[in-house]
Amino acid sequence: MKLLEYEAKEILAKFGVPVPKGGLVTNIAQAQEITKELGLPLTLKAQVPVAGRGKAGGILFAESISEVEEATRRLLNTKIKGIPVNGIWIEEKIQIVRELYFGITIDRFNRRYVAIASSIGGTEIEQVAAEDPEKVSRFLIDQQFGFHSFHARRIARNLGYSGEQLITLTGIFKSVYEASMDQDAELVETNPLVETTSRQFLAADARMIIDDNALSRHPIYMERLLKSESGLTRQEQEARKSGLTYVELEGNIGVVGNGAGLVMATLDMIKYYDGEPANFLDVGGGAASRKIASALSILLSVSRVEALLINILGGITRCDEVAQGILEARKKMRAPKPMVIRLVGTNERKGRTMLREAGIEVMDSMEEAAKKVVEITKK
Numbered sequence: 411m412k413l414l415e416y417e418a419k420e421i422l423a424k425f426g427v428p429v430p431k432g433g434l435v436t437n438i439a440q441a442q443e444i445t446k447e448l449g450l451p452l453t454l455k456a457q458v459p460v461a462g463r464g465k466a467g468g469i470l471f472a473e474s475i476s477e478v479e480e481a482t483r484r485l486l487n488t489k490i491k492g493i494p495v496n497g498i499w500i501e502e503k504i505q506i507v508r509e510l511y512f513g514i515t516i517d518r519f520n521r522r523y524v525a526i527a528s529s530i531g532g533t534e535i536e537q538v539a540a541e542d543p544e545k546v547s548r549f550l551i552d553q554q555f556g557f558h559s560f561h562a563r564r565i566a567r568n569l570g571y572s573g574e575q576l577i578t579l580t581g582i583f584k585s586v587y588e589a590s591m592d593q594d595a596e597l598v599e600t601n602p603l604v605e606t607t608s609r610q611f612l613a614a615d616a617r618m619i620i621d622d623n624a625l626s627r628h629p630i631y632m633e634r635l636l637k638s639e640s641g642l643t644r645q646e647q648e649a650r651k652s653g654l655t656y657v658e659l660e661g662n663i664g665v666v667g668n669g670a671g672l673v674m675a676t677l678d679m680i681k682y683y684d685g686e687p688a689n690f691l692d693v694g695g696g697a698a699s700r701k702i703a704s705a706l707s708i709l710l711s712v713s714r715v716e717a718l719l720i721n722i723l724g725g726i727t728r729c730d731e732v733a734q735g736i737l738e739a740r741k742k743m744r745a746p747k748p749m750v751i752r753l754v755g756t757n758e759r760k761g762r763t764m765l766r767e768a769g770i771e772v773m774d775s776m777e778e779a780a781k782k783v784v785e786i787t788k789k
Contacts, residue, residue, distance in 0.1 A: 411620045411631055412459035416499040418598070418618035425589040427582055427600070429613045432501025441482040444500045445475055453504075454481045457497040458490045460643075461534070461617070466490045471503060492643050504614055509602035510569060511535055512583055514551075514590040516597075523551040525587065527565045531602030557587040578611055594624030645708045652704040654693060661686025663783055664709035664718040664747075666702070668693050668727045676721045679776055685784035688715045695726050702735025710743060717748040719783040721776055724755025733761035737768055748786045752779040 413421075419429045433444040434457070445452060456468035463469055468490045470481040478500070485495050509531035517524040528546045530538045539546045547568050551557045562583035566576050582603070590598040600613040625632040642650070649656030655670070663680055665687050667673035677687045689712070693705050709715055722732045732753060740746065752773045753761045762772045773779035 411622055411625065413618040413620065413631075414457045414459055414497070414499075415455060415616055416457060416497075418616035419499075419613060421593060421618065422586065422589050422598075422600070422613055422616055425585040425592070427585045427589070427613050428611060429616070430501040430504055432499055435482065435498050435500055436496065437486070438479050438482050441478050441498070441500060442475065445472075445478050448500070448502050450474065450478075451503040452478060453501050454478070454485060455499045455501070455615075456485045456488070456490050456495040457499055458493045458495060460491045460493060463490055468495070492645075504604060504612060505607040506602075506604045506614070507607055507609075508605040509614075510605070511538070511599070511601045512565075512586060512603050513597065513599035513601065514557075514587050514595070515599075517548075517550060520550055522553065523557075523587075523590070525549040525551060525557060525561070525565060525583065527569060527583075529569050531604070535599075535601065551587075557584065559584055562587075575605075575609060575611075582611060582613075589618075593618065594621045594627060595619060596621050645712060648704070648708050648711075649691070652701060652708075654691060654701070654705055654708070656692075656708065657690040658712075659687050659689050661688045662714050662716045662787055664688050664691075664712065664715040665721070666691050666693060666705050666709065666718065667721045668695060668723060672721060672723055676719065676776065676780065679780035680719065680784060683781050683784040685780070685787060688712060693727075699731045699735035699738060702732050703738040706736065706739035707742065710739065710747060715747065717750065717783050717786045719750050719752075719779055721752045721779060722755070724753065724758060724761075727755070728757045729753040729755055729761030730757040730764060731761075733764040736765065736770070740768070740770075748783075750779050750783040750786070752776055 416434050423429050431448055435441045435444055451473045454470045456463055472478040472481050482498060485498050488495055511528040511531040513526050514523055526535060526548050528535060528538050530545050547565060549561060549565060559580055562580040565583055566579035571579055586598055586600060595618055597619040599617040602614050604612055604614045620631055646656060663685050665676055667676050670692050673690055673692045680687050691705055693701050709718055749770060750773060751765055751770060765772050
């Protein structure tokens with residue numbers, strides 16, 4: 411479950427992480443009151459559970475009360491990546507000297523939590539790691555031993571700090587870890603964690619994702635999840651209703667598969683051929699044609715998806731059922747998008763025949779299919 415920025419900041423503040431003073435508003439009158447309380451200048455941030463708000467126009471600045479009112483009006487009447495803005499976090503504008511990154515997440519390959527830090531903040535950590543890997547440090551955490559002050563101190567020192575600032579950062583890093591463990595978080599990010607002109611540190615932005623399997627230990631989040639789906643995109647809501655496992659990514663190649671391992675391998679294969687997956691979508695075992703059609707309808711509604719790769723290994727999932735679902739979804743397309751299909755397993759001959767008779771190309775191998783779909787998007 412993705413928390414909103416202000417929720418993540420409130421949790422971090424309880425654990426001793428310094429955050430800018432601010433307040434949540436849902437209308438102009440509340441924005442006026444917060445302005446009186448905080449003073450000017452101010453930063454106004456749309457509260458939606460997606461990354462990249464700034465580039466999408468979801469973060470505005472105000473130097474006067476009239477600018478606060480106009481920014482509030484503007485944000486409350488917009489959508490960020492398809493999600494309507496129902497709340498705005500207004501906080502004091504910070505005078506920044508330096509931006510850092512610090513986060514705690516799960517390294518699934520090593521089956522451990524990992525602390526990640528960088529001297530470059532304010533941008534996606536994956537981008538920094540790809541373009542400037544020496545600027546990113548990772549520390550695998552032994553769960554039996556924990557994450558202690560001397561671990562945090564080592565990370566802060568690697569970022570170039572000493573003296574009082576080293577001590578302060580050490581405390582912040584340890585507090586972020588403690589908050590992560592307490593909340594059963596899959597991810598806690600302070601990005602950017604900023605150094606101000608007064609040599610203090612503040613979590614200028616924060617992200618937190620709670621493990622859905624641990625929501626029973628967090629009744630507040632469980633109640634919200636059951637009552638509202640406002641934190642989900644339209645596609646995520648549709649996937650949940652259809653019983654599909656769906657995670658949005660940033661690429662342009664839609665991916666459908668049956669089984670988490672197969673879908674992950676498909677994503678890796680697309681990346682290997684220099685493509686960018688748009689999603690993770692697992693239809694599960696024994697998927698009927700209706701479920702396949704629902705999966706494709708979801709992906710076809712994502713504007714950035716330029717082509718689709720459907721990779722099915724038929725066991726209890728019958729390839730002819732998959733083919734029928736593909737054909738049903740294709741009939742409903744207003745503007746057909748290129749599809750690359752790989753069908754192997756139960757009733758594969760029948761499924762392939764159905765698709766080929768409809769003019770849809772079917773590949774024999776995953777490698778061949780991934781290479782083909784990437785070529786399509788590069789044209």
